[in-house]
Amino acid sequence: MTLPSLFDYREVVGQNVVEELTILASYVGNRSIKMVNSTAVGGGVAEMLHRVVPLLNELGVQTNWEVIKGEADFFDITKSFHNALQGKPEHFRKETFDTYLHYNELNYKDMTFDEDLVVIHDPQPAALIHWNQNRGNKWVWRCHIDLSHPNEQLWQFLRSYIDQYDAAIFSSPLFSPQLAIPQYQFYPTIDPLADKNRDLSPDYIDSVLEKYEIPADKPLVTQISRYDPWKDPVGVIQAFKMARKYVDCRLLLVGDKAADDPEGERILQMVKAAAGNDPDIHIIYLTKSIASEINAFQRASNIVLQKSLREGFALTVSEALWKRRPVIGSAVGGIPAQIIHGYTGVLVHSVEGASLQIRSLLNQPDFAARLGDNGHQRVKDQFLITQNLKRYLLLLLAIERPDETTIFLD
Amino acid sequence: MGDLFQFSSSASLGKLTGRRAYNLEELLQLIKTCPDSSIFYHTFSTFRKMREVQVPFNNDFAIWISQNLAEEALPEKLTAIELAEHNTISSLRERIVAIIENHKQENPQVFDRTAAKPFYLCDVVRIVYLTDKFAYNLKSFRESLNSISVDSIYFHFIESRLYTQLQTDDFSRWIEESLGMPELAAKIRNIDIHIFTLEGLRRKLTALIDSYT
Numbered sequence: 001m002t003l004p005s006l007f008d009y010r011e012v013v014g015q016n017v018v019e020e021l022t023i024l025a026s027y028v029g030n031r032s033i034k035m036v037n038s039t040a041v042g043g044g045v046a047e048m049l050h051r052v053v054p055l056l057n058e059l060g061v062q063t064n065w066e067v068i069k070g071e072a073d074f075f076d077i078t079k080s081f082h083n084a085l086q087g088k089p090e091h092f093r094k095e096t097f098d099t100y101l102h103y104n105e106l107n108y109k110d111m112t113f114d115e116d117l118v119v120i121h122d123p124q125p126a127a128l129i130h131w132n133q134n135r136g137n138k139w140v141w142r143c144h145i146d147l148s149h150p151n152e153q154l155w156q157f158l159r160s161y162i163d164q165y166d167a168a169i170f171s172s173p174l175f176s177p178q179l180a181i182p183q184y185q186f187y188p189t190i191d192p193l194a195d196k197n198r199d200l201s202p203d204y205i206d207s208v209l210e211k212y213e214i215p216a217d218k219p220l221v222t223q224i225s226r227y228d229p230w231k232d233p234v235g236v237i238q239a240f241k242m243a244r245k246y247v248d249c250r251l252l253l254v255g256d257k258a259a260d261d262p263e264g265e266r267i268l269q270m271v272k273a274a275a276g277n278d279p280d281i282h283i284i285y286l287t288k289s290i291a292s293e294i295n296a297f298q299r300a301s302n303i304v305l306q307k308s309l310r311e312g313f314a315l316t317v318s319e320a321l322w323k324r325r326p327v328i329g330s331a332v333g334g335i336p337a338q339i340i341h342g343y344t345g346v347l348v349h350s351v352e353g354a355s356l357q358i359r360s361l362l363n364q365p366d367f368a369a370r371l372g373d374n375g376h377q378r379v380k381d382q383f384l385i386t387q388n389l390k391r392y393l394l395l396l397l398a399i400e401r402p403d404e405t406t407i408f409l410d
Numbered sequence: 411m412g413d414l415f416q417f418s419s420s421a422s423l424g425k426l427t428g429r430r431a432y433n434l435e436e437l438l439q440l441i442k443t444c445p446d447s448s449i450f451y452h453t454f455s456t457f458r459k460m461r462e463v464q465v466p467f468n469n470d471f472a473i474w475i476s477q478n479l480a481e482e483a484l485p486e487k488l489t490a491i492e493l494a495e496h497n498t499i500s501s502l503r504e505r506i507v508a509i510i511e512n513h514k515q516e517n518p519q520v521f522d523r524t525a526a527k528p529f530y531l532c533d534v535v536r537i538v539y540l541t542d543k544f545a546y547n548l549k550s551f552r553e554s555l556n557s558i559s560v561d562s563i564y565f566h567f568i569e570s571r572l573y574t575q576l577q578t579d580d581f582s583r584w585i586e587e588s589l590g591m592p593e594l595a596a597k598i599r600n601i602d603i604h605i606f607t608l609e610g611l612r613r614k615l616t617a618l619i620d621s622y623t
Contacts, residue, residue: 185423
């Protein structure tokens with residue numbers, strides 16, 4: 001399938017939004033960007049770069065993307081870095097840091113960094129800057145993970161490299177540490193024209209429900225998340241069972257098998273035990289999810305839940321809001337940035353709260369529809385890929401004038 | 411024919427500061443000591459975002475106090491600040507500080523409360539730029555209104571007074587000074603922005619102009 005062009009986004013976000021992107025791009029001129037991360041496929045960062053890089057090029061910003069290379073020992077180390085930066089206790093040996101630096105140095109020797117702006121994504125390639133001390137361009141570290149409670153030993157090690165950057169970018173103030181360099185905020189975004197979010201025909205939605213044997217006879221309440229204790233799938237079942245005493249409905253739980261999640265099978269068994277033989281609870285465990293089917297599940301739902309106990313940004317919320325679904329979300333991680341309680345969805349703090357909101361929204365379809373409409377507008381304003389493009393254009397303009405708070409272009 | 415009106419627009423890039431407040435005293439200190447651009451972010455930028463989903467609060471200070479300190483009167487007072495009456499950030503900052511300090515005199519117990527979730531002080535870089543849209547009379551102005559972005563409407567109707575230091579929006583000023591239509595200008599100037607989303611404001615402006623053509 002041909003990737004959508006910038007032109008195609010006019011239908012979704014409005015012609016004037018795309019026009020203003022092209023105007024901003026004209027002020028950016030012939031500046032260039034290099035994106036660097038650690039994987040070409042899999043994960044949200046690669047997914048985002050696959051779309052953002054061609055669209056920035058279409059806007060006239062020469063953007064290229066390089067993936068660093070490494071053997072299994074390097075990626076084992078960076079996986080442990082990822083977990084430790086999100087708070088997992090672990091002690092690292094000097095040899096581990098040396099191996100990490102060795103691979104960064106090998107990659108440095110293999111790459112060029114001639115672009116005006118170099119954006120290094122996440123910790124894996126963060127030390128590349130060490131060998132670029134005499135650079136004439138700008139380097140920014142884009143951190144996609146929650147750094148609010150990092151492993152102190154690891155953070156002290158990485159911090160010595162991060163401090164050498166011209167700026168850092170975080171997804172939310174909740175996730176950022178105190179740094180001496182400027183920090184910018186880039187919300188994660190969704191692509192409204194991707195298979196996971198584009199419009200679907202009612203026939204296709206019906207066919208997906210049929211394929212998974214989900215009758216369309218009752219309102220559908222859905223949570224789409226992997227089977228992970230932090231997503232609280234058992235709590236979702238409890239909330240559903242409490243609500244169903246008062247409103248007739250079905251529950252749909254959809255999760256896929258994550259390669260790096262050995263706990264998935266065990267949690268799935270707990271979920272099945274909690275569901276019992278209830279014919280109104282549908283538990284789907286996908287080896288590999290198909291984006292258009294996830295899209296169909298969301299569009300077929302009367303309510304979408306994201307009852308997590310701990311979260312990153314939880315873009316599943318924006319995906320559902322974009323489809324004008326009323327969303328019940330826990331007040332954790334990035335969810336409150338997307339849900340303004342009572343206006344663009346509802347926030348809950350407990351199983352009981354989730355249960356009450358299921359009853360409330362199924363009994364007040366007009367209110368639920370208003371939440372969905374407002375949620376769609378909020379996503380349109382803040383969480384679409386076009387906003388991400390705009391932020392990169394603004395960053396190119398702003399990073400060259402770090403001391404100015406208002407920049408007049410003429 | 412009057413002077414040409416070239417539509418501008420503005421965009422913001424949010425910044426993080428790492429500074430936080432857990433109670434009203436700490437919030438007050440942040441408000442007193444932060445850069446003007448942080449005040450702008452938590453008031454004007456929030457107003458821009460919240461209008462579109464019709465949230466009653468129009469600034470981040472009010473939202474945080476209401477959601478985290480079990481306090482309703484103070485957020486109401488802060489929300490009642492009319493941003494359009496302030497053409498400098500320093501006057502807006504003074505007003506916010508005065509409201510919080512007055513509230514402290516009347517309700518000192520509120521200052522003893524500690525929030526579980528902190529207020530995160532943010533900052534912003536504003537980028538103001540010219541668009542390729544022009545108006546040279548009321549007819550072309552009316553036509554351009556349909557095609558400019560809501561960011562452009564917001565800029566000319568709300569934000570630009572911080573740069574012009576005037577007590578009025580760009581649209582009514584141009585219509586009065588360049589087109590010589592003071593009556594229409596007065597009606598535009600009196601539009602209550604708190605009632606409308608920016609798309610609603612576009613429709614209101616269009617309807618007002620249509621009633622004069």
